[in-house]
Amino acid sequence: MSVRVGVVTFPGSLDDGDAARAVQRVGAEAVRLWHDNPTLSNVQAVVLPGGFSYGDYLRPGAIARMSPIMEKIIDAARGGMPVLGVCNGFQILCEAGLLPGALIKNAGRKFICTDQVIQIVNASTVWTNAISADQKLTIPIKNADGQFVADRRTLDAIEAEGRVVARYVRRNPNGSYRDIAGVTNEAGNVVGMMPHPEHAIDRLVGPSDDGLAVFASVMKALVNR
Structure with missing residues (x-):
């Protein structure tokens, strides 16, 4: 089965090339998507x-959220398509609701640039199912701009619903509430994380090849559908 994973480029994207390589490393086809072209x-x-x-x-992410391609991505995500937002992508997903x-x-x-240890809390999402819990x-x-914040009610809800995907361990580099490094939507198909797999x-x-597991997870989920 050929799996096609789109990698979006916005004006100012820096890591689209690395994301495409990561997709290719797990055997999928990386499809480059330009932000102004409203097709997936x-x-x-x-x-x-x-x-x-x-x-x-x-x-961060406020203008990108208005790009033509985002309306297609929002509709597709709500329909169950796997979507991963990394760093600025995470910010865009929050801006998009x-x-x-x-x-x-x-x-x-x-600005922080360093290697960071995170712990996977939810190993059942489309983007973490090839990783062991904890x-x-x-x-x-x-x-x-990596400090994840939310009001107490929202934080309590995502904790109770198991929607925290990953936490920082050993140190909290940016002050994120409750050491949260990544979260998911209710369905588990949309994941945002600040670290760069x-x-x-x-x-x-x-520092490792640990990030491959994130991309291997979506391959596993799509092939087994």
Whole structure:
């Protein structure tokens, strides 16, 4: 079965190339999608990559959320299509209302670029089903607006519903509430995370190859449908 995974490029995307390579490494076809073209080109999943779409003007992800392709992605996600948002992609998903909460300036008000250990809390999503629950992954982070925030009611709800996908361990690099590094929607097909799994697919150039499991998960889910 040929699996087609779309990787969206917005003006200011930086990590679309790495995301496409990660998709290819797990045996899927990476389909490059331009933000201004309102078609998904028959893909079966979508990755919104990291970067600084539209220079983070207004606030990160706010303008990208209005790109023509996002209306197609929102409709597809609500219909069950797997969608992964990494860093800026996570911000876009929150702006689009597909994920709860918001991402604001890091608690230390500084850009952070470092390797980070996270623990997978929910291993049943489309993007984590090839990972064991409580498994720890070492994955790079690089963000200035990576602090995940939400009101207490929302935080309590996503905790109770098992929608926290990953937490920071050993340290909380950006002040995210309850150490949250990633969340999912109720259906488990939309996931956002601040760490960059696409930068951890090869031990030669990254801290680990732990990030491959994220992309292997969506392959597993799509092939077994």
